[in-house]
Amino acid sequence: MSLSKRASQLMNHPSAIVAGIIKCNNDPYDAQTNPEGFLNFGTAENTLMEDLLSKKLSSQIEIKSEHIQYSGMDVPALRETFSQFAMNHLNIEALKPENIVVQCGVSAICEALSFTLFDEGDAIMIATPYYNGFEHDFTKRFKCEFVKVDLSPTNNFQHSIEAFEQAYNQYPEPEKIKAVLICHPHNPTGEILSQEFMFSLLDFIQNKKLELISDEIYALSTHCKERHQSLYQLARERKLPAHLLYGMAKDFAIAGFKVGFFYSEDNELVEAMSSLCYFHPVASLTQLAVADLLSDEQFLHHYIELNQERLNKTKRDLIHRNDHLNFLPAEAGLFIVLDLSQWCESFEDEERYHQFILDELKINILKGRDLGLSKPGYFRVCFARPEDQIHTFSQRMQKLKRL
Amino acid sequence: MSLSKRASQLMNHPSAIVAGIIKCNNDPYDAQTNPEGFLNFGTAENTLMEDLLSKKLSSQIEIKSEHIQYSGMDVPALRETFSQFAMNHLNIEALKPENIVVQCGVSAICEALSFTLFDEGDAIMIATPYYNGFEHDFTKRFKCEFVKVDLSPTNNFQHSIEAFEQAYNQYPEPEKIKAVLICHPHNPTGEILSQEFMFSLLDFIQNKKLELISDEIYALSTHCKERHQSLYQLARERKLPAHLLYGMAKDFAIAGFKVGFFYSEDNELVEAMSSLCYFHPVASLTQLAVADLLSDEQFLHHYIELNQERLNKTKRDLIHRNDHLNFLPAEAGLFIVLDLSQWCESFEDEERYHQFILDELKINILKGRDLGLSKPGYFRVCFARPEDQIHTFSQRMQKLKRL
Structure with missing residues (x-):
């Protein structure tokens, strides 16, 4: 028996985002063991607070x-x-x-x-x-x-x-x-x-x-x-x-x-x-x-403040290290929008940059078309990653020029 | 805005089983604090192994x-x-x-x-x-x-x-x-x-x-x-x-x-x-x-054997204490089928017994109509309950006679 019509329909339209994540999962960057692997800056995931959270959540229930x-x-x-x-x-x-x-x-x-x-x-x-x-x-x-x-x-x-x-x-x-x-x-x-x-x-x-x-x-x-x-x-x-x-x-x-x-x-x-x-x-x-x-409450107070500090520091670090690129201002969240619109006249251009960043720079980020945009050239970069990844991201992004 | 058509449809056909469970939840039997409360023998729940499980699951992860x-x-x-x-x-x-x-x-x-x-x-x-x-x-x-x-x-x-x-x-x-x-x-x-x-x-x-x-x-x-x-x-x-x-x-x-x-x-x-x-x-x-x-494996071996022993003992205890009632043989599971078919000629009869058991004896069990049966008079009794509840169930069921 085959899948139901509704399931077939669902399965035949996978998210465009999945391809990038699969590449990251199959060959993930690790500073020590796999420095040439893929960086996942595409998933809205905050890895900056794992120290506090792992400890807190390992307490016995x-x-x-x-x-x-x-x-x-x-x-x-x-x-x-x-x-x-x-x-x-x-x-x-x-x-x-x-x-x-x-x-x-x-x-x-x-x-x-x-x-x-x-x-x-x-x-x-x-x-x-x-x-x-x-x-x-x-x-x-x-x-x-x-x-x-x-x-x-x-x-x-x-x-x-x-x-x-x-x-x-x-x-x-x-x-x-x-x-x-x-x-x-x-x-x-x-x-x-x-x-x-x-x-x-x-x-x-x-x-x-x-x-x-x-x-x-x-x-x-x-x-x-x-x-x-x-x-x-x-x-x-x-x-x-x-x-x-x-x-x-x-x-x-x-x-x-x-x-x-x-x-x-x-x-x-x-x-x-x-x-x-x-x-x-x-x-x-x-x-x-x-x-x-x-x-x-004591944990929350400390956690929330430290999280905001770390997010802010990491965002500033990213912008500072990538001063040849344009980012839109971001006041909150785990992401910032990279603006390559001056280089992208069409979604084909956007797709070329996206492929270059994914395949050549080995960085997964989301492109504007997947964010529902009608104007090409914008990319979501999830930056709440460890310092070494921000560093490597920035090094690789130095190679990003007008294609 | 009202609910979607599909949600309205779902909400307008609640399970007949829910009414009994609500009565049990609102006024639950407790040997010490509420001996006149409702016994829930309607839910397929095994309470016989809580001692082993609570201890095992409270271990730190x-x-x-x-x-x-x-x-x-x-x-x-x-x-x-x-x-x-x-x-x-x-x-x-x-x-x-x-x-x-x-x-x-x-x-x-x-x-x-x-x-x-x-x-x-x-x-x-x-x-x-x-x-x-x-x-x-x-x-x-x-x-x-x-x-x-x-x-x-x-x-x-x-x-x-x-x-x-x-x-x-x-x-x-x-x-x-x-x-x-x-x-x-x-x-x-x-x-x-x-x-x-x-x-x-x-x-x-x-x-x-x-x-x-x-x-x-x-x-x-x-x-x-x-x-x-x-x-x-x-x-x-x-x-x-x-x-x-x-x-x-x-x-x-x-x-x-x-x-x-x-x-x-x-x-x-x-x-x-x-x-x-x-x-x-x-x-x-x-x-x-x-x-x-x-x-x-060590826990499993002990747990599975003890669970089967306790289920068997509890089932035998229930049958023994209710020897004026007919039960169908049960080789497995947390339940046994009570056979009142000799007293039930119709689903109206079945409903009367069900209501009597719920309202007068304050015991929640499931009736055959809710089990999809086309012949009236059968009830599912979930017996994997503590000894005092089996005892109370049996005392109350003494009052069950031809209505």
């Missing part, structure tokens, strides 16, 4: 009998801890623990949300450049569509309400648009949204009767000590239908732990999302480990 | 940096360990580690398999009485259908090939039947399939060009020391298209850890199932804990 049974599928302590954590660190007031849904990663949550909230053919507005994985999570399995909002390179792709209005007005079936998906701080530009933009976006959402999906997974990965302003919180204060996404893969760099949080005050939606937990659960053991991590 | 990154999503050691475990304990020869797929529970695996293998309208043969959760896992989200194979109460619902042939021949569109789903040892009857039946089933599958999905999650929960004979292994020896399901929730009673295994030699299917791991992953921490458990 006591497994009681309730944790091993079906009742263990839900560890209330984790939801209570997350509510407290969101208040203390994400600047979000009092989440109701019973409305917090924990699933095995934010991708799982996005997929469940795609199933739960959208019918086939419904549309979601999303700004480009965007995190490419959202296509997989939201559109591929359950067939809702993205309305791309093209941000403009002339102002470094900063979010603007005019771009949202234009995309809305140009969409042939605006009645199909149901929601706006925002990642804040933004992946891939690292923009921290201005308050002005956030307020005008909320007006827009209100006027058009849309819902907000606010992904704040990079809230604490800022390169400054500015306190995160939650778009979700602003929407909630205006009583707009809004839903929060957060996860442990970015600010806490434990992608391998696969823990994502969903919050909404729409009880019916929360109930539906919870019921899908049957397919997307997180092991009690992992929930206990994450609750332990998020409830340790 | 060293988290290295590779475990916290995206690479941590796959812990090769777990797949290698499972292959060895299957050989040593499930009587299955040499599984290729690269064809083992780990997802967050067997429900997640069934759902992914439903998505991957079946188109809408395709059908799967399944014997009744069956594990009711399969409906949720296989049919509800992706709309493939069950062809029910009615086993006969006159021989204690033992599997017979005639029943499969009859169901196949009576199905109006046999070309839509794509697979046979077998749970062996059987849930809910606890039958260990005879070799004769297994061979004739494989002939049937071969003749009709079907695939086999073999769920062997109760392989080690036998009430005797007989070594498990794997239906999957027999199918593989005949080179039939066959797929194995196994999980940690039953034989190892760690449902809260949400770890399921899928194995197939169909590489295309394995690739598709692996790609769905993006939504259904297991945290590295949990994978490491389970690898630790499954690789400890």
